[in-house]
Amino acid sequence: MTAVPNAGAAAPDPAAATTPPAAGAAAPRLWAPYLLSLPALMLFGGLLVVPLAMTVLLSLNSFGFYTGIQDVWQLGNYIDILTDGYFHEVFLRTFRIAVSVTLLSAVLGAPEAYVLRRMNTPWRGICLLIVLGPLLISVVSRTLGWALLFGSTGLINQGLMAVGLIATPIEFMYTETGVVIALTHVLVPFMVLSVWASLQRIDPQVENAAVSLGAGPFTVLRRVVLPQVVPGILSGSIIVFALAASAFATPAIIGGRRLKVAATLAYDEFLNTLNWPLGAAVAVLLLLANILIIVGCNRLVERRYKQVFE
Amino acid sequence: MTRNGPLALTFHVLFLGFLLAPILVVCVVAFTPEGYLSLPTRGPSLRWFAAIGNNPEFVRAFRDSLLLGAVSSTLAIAVSIPAALAIARHRFPGREAITALFLSPLMVPHIVLGIAFLRFFTQIGLGGTFAGLVLSHVIIILPFALRLILAASTGMDRAVENAAMSLGASAWTTFRRVTLPLILPGVASGWVLAFINSFDEVTMTVFIASPETTTLPVRLFLYIQDNIDPLVAAVSAALIFLTVAAMLALDRLYGLERLLVGRGQE
Numbered sequence: 001m002t003a004v005p006n007a008g009a010a011a012p013d014p015a016a017a018t019t020p021p022a023a024g025a026a027a028p029r030l031w032a033p034y035l036l037s038l039p040a041l042m043l044f045g046g047l048l049v050v051p052l053a054m055t056v057l058l059s060l061n062s063f064g065f066y067t068g069i070q071d072v073w074q075l076g077n078y079i080d081i082l083t084d085g086y087f088h089e090v091f092l093r094t095f096r097i098a099v100s101v102t103l104l105s106a107v108l109g110a111p112e113a114y115v116l117r118r119m120n121t122p123w124r125g126i127c128l129l130i131v132l133g134p135l136l137i138s139v140v141s142r143t144l145g146w147a148l149l150f151g152s153t154g155l156i157n158q159g160l161m162a163v164g165l166i167a168t169p170i171e172f173m174y175t176e177t178g179v180v181i182a183l184t185h186v187l188v189p190f191m192v193l194s195v196w197a198s199l200q201r202i203d204p205q206v207e208n209a210a211v212s213l214g215a216g217p218f219t220v221l222r223r224v225v226l227p228q229v230v231p232g233i234l235s236g237s238i239i240v241f242a243l244a245a246s247a248f249a250t251p252a253i254i255g256g257r258r259l260k261v262a263a264t265l266a267y268d269e270f271l272n273t274l275n276w277p278l279g280a281a282v283a284v285l286l287l288l289a290n291i292l293i294i295v296g297c298n299r300l301v302e303r304r305y306k307q308v309f310e
Numbered sequence: 311m312t313r314n315g316p317l318a319l320t321f322h323v324l325f326l327g328f329l330l331a332p333i334l335v336v337c338v339v340a341f342t343p344e345g346y347l348s349l350p351t352r353g354p355s356l357r358w359f360a361a362i363g364n365n366p367e368f369v370r371a372f373r374d375s376l377l378l379g380a381v382s383s384t385l386a387i388a389v390s391i392p393a394a395l396a397i398a399r400h401r402f403p404g405r406e407a408i409t410a411l412f413l414s415p416l417m418v419p420h421i422v423l424g425i426a427f428l429r430f431f432t433q434i435g436l437g438g439t440f441a442g443l444v445l446s447h448v449i450i451i452l453p454f455a456l457r458l459i460l461a462a463s464t465g466m467d468r469a470v471e472n473a474a475m476s477l478g479a480s481a482w483t484t485f486r487r488v489t490l491p492l493i494l495p496g497v498a499s500g501w502v503l504a505f506i507n508s509f510d511e512v513t514m515t516v517f518i519a520s521p522e523t524t525t526l527p528v529r530l531f532l533y534i535q536d537n538i539d540p541l542v543a544a545v546s547a548a549l550i551f552l553t554v555a556a557m558l559a560l561d562r563l564y565g566l567e568r569l570l571v572g573r574g575q576e
Contacts, residue, residue: 029400036396037408040389040452044411047449048418051430055422058429108325115322118314128567129557130326137333137553138510140527140534141546145332147538148339148347155335185332246419248513253534263421263513270425270517283425287418294417 052287059280069276077281087265094261097179097251098244104184105240109191110233114225116192117199128196135189143253146182147173150254174256182254183244190243191236198232231305238297242290262286333550340547342540358544368545371529375509378440378525382447383504386455387497389448394459395489399468413453423450424517431518438520446518447508454507455500458569462496463489499564506556 034041059077062070081087116127134142149156150172157169172178202225210220248263255261260268262282269279314322342348343355362368396402397409415423427446428437436442470492474484490497512527519528526549533542560566 030402033396033400033402033405036392037412040393040412040456041408043389043445043448043452047430047445048411048415051426052418052422054429054433055426108328111318111321112325115314115318118318125567127322127326129561131329132566133554133557134329134333136506136510136557138512138527138530138546138549140512140530141336141549142332144530144534144538144542144546145334145336147534148335148543149332151347182332185328188329242417242419246421248421248516249531253531263419266421266425267516270428276429280425280429283422287422290419290422291417 055280056284058277059284061277063275063277077278078285080278081281081285090260090265091262093176093259094245094263097176097183097261098241100176100180101183101187101244102237102241104180105188105191106233106237108184109188109236110195110229112188113192113195113199113232114221114229116196131192132189134185139186139249140253142186143182143250146178146185147253150178173254174259176255176259178254179251179259179261182250183247186247186250187240187243190239191233194236194239195229195232198229202228231301234301234305235298238294238301242294245293246286246290336543337547337550339540340544342543344540347538347540347543358540359548361541362544362548365541368526368529371524371526374440374523375526378443378447379505379508382444382508383451383455383501385444386448386452386504387459387501390452390456390459390500391490391493391497394456394463398460398463398466412456415450416453420450420511420513424514427514428517438518438523440523442518443515443523443525446514447511450511450514451504451507455504458496458500458503459493460496462493466492495564499560499569502556502560502563503569506553 058069060073060075062072062074062076064070081091112131116124116131119127148154151157152169152171152173154172156172157166160166161169172181207220207224210224211217215223246263247261248267251259251261252264252267255264257268263286266279266282266286269275269282273279338349339347340358341354341356342350343352343357393408393412397405423446427442431437431439431442431446436445466489471484471488474488475481479487509525510527511525512531515525516528516531519525526545530542530545530549557566560569
């Protein structure tokens with residue numbers, strides 16, 4: 001899950017340098033871009049559009065323990081998910097975890113990006129490397145670290161008991177708190193990145209102007225810096241929320257088999273219960289929610305903060 | 311530029327501690343001489359690193375992961391270069407839609423892709439094969455390769471190409487001798503970023519992999535589900551050391567900040 005979906009950075013606007021085609025070469029030039037993107041288009045058509053469409057169709061099939069997957073078209077799986085309390089619980093838990101992770105990431109990541117920007121050159125580069133580096137380390141390794149720290153004989157409990165803060169070990173493994181802490185660790189670099197990118201666009205002279213006009217450091221932060229980084233925090237939140245809601249490896253390791261979230265539920269339906277149509281329905285709902293949140297919130301952020309993006 | 315106050319620095323140190331703690335603990339526990347999870351209080355030992363070599367499943371998964379990363383990033387680059395040149399240089403109907411399609415795997419949760427590919431590959435008879443793993447990985451790493459190559463080809467000066475053409479170079483010669491060398495930094499770092507993303511992928515691959523053809527992160531994930539012992543700590547630590555080495559190389563080559571913040575050639 002080392003994906004770096006950078007919602008803030010749009011694709012660069014190219015084609016500005018395109019020379020007008022010569023009259024004689026008009027016909028081949030017309031086809032050139034399509035021919036050039038043909039291999040990628042074929043790959044994506046055959047390997048992304050078709051499988052996703054097949055998943056949507058699969059989610060409409062029905063399943064029986066003795067009959068297997070039935071080739072009928074109905075909305076039974078969706079009705080099951082919408083009416084069954086067990087599924088409500090799982091989706092609510094997923095939502096709760098994603099919201100907590102997003103809030104924690106914003107509270108930790110945004111100040112960190114600001115502190116990083118105010119550091120001097122050699123340190124800034126080193127610290128940025130430490131903050132962004134974990135993005136490239138396998139999420140399984142990072143989660144394993146938390147499993148080692150969390151266990152009832154883990155370092156956190158041993159430390160807290162040695163200091164005398166607690167008498168009996170706190171249970172982090174297989175709890176929502178544990179999943180939220182570990183997921184925040186996995187995703188907070190995306191928030192730092194996003195806020196960092198928006199801090200880069202701020203003219204430091206504006207801050208200096210505020211100081212010279214008599215504003216205290218807190219006022220500068222609240223009235224000058226914060227309004228300008230809100231779009232960065234929001235687009236960072238979209239990325240973190242989307243990734244937290246669909247996270248799989250971390251909830252599977254820290255949450256265990258009993259503390260299910262949407263992604264681990266779909267995994268179980270597919271590889272343990274073998275109810276593929278139901279698993280596909282969970283996946284389709286997850287995909288729809290994801291696209292709705294990413295596209296919807298991006299629109300909202302861009303419209304509300306239009307002047308910042310220009 | 312103003313410096314940070316003591317409060318800000320305390321926060322900063324705590325934040326870095328939070329980020330590094332789980333990674334460091336894996337690296338330290340991996341050196342334990344005991345047969346169970348513990349800190350190496352009796353001095354470090356390489357016993358569990360040696361144990362990796364005696365576990366053929368981890369060794370094979372590691373080899374498969376490297377091969378998968380190399381093959382799929384090379385394929386992704388080969389497909390991305392012409393597509394990036396088309397998008398960067400031509401204005402044509404459907405350009406926005408095509409760009410959005412190529413970047414769309416970033417928006418689709420990997421768990422959904424895993425399910426979609428599992429169903430698709432079982433239907434067409436590619437289930438559990440290496441070819442299936444390669445094809446699925448090409449799809450998810452292509453956006454990373456494409457973005458970097460796109461940035462490189464957008465910032466390129468086309469006058470040099472026109473000069474080569476006017477001096478009689480064929481289209482293919484111009485591409486091979488002029489265009490490709492000019493966008494090479496973008497291509498090389500696109501390959502490395504694609505490789506890292508393929509090498510680390512676990513959520514989607516866990517659906518497509520079979521016991522015979524699996525990747526290291528998937529092997530590790532399935533092992534951790536059953537039990538956590540010093541062996542997985544050692545495998546993870548080895549992975550972390552390799553990633554840090556690759557990261558430092560990438561930082562020298564291209565600049566990690568530029569790579570991750572997603573700015574083009576500046």
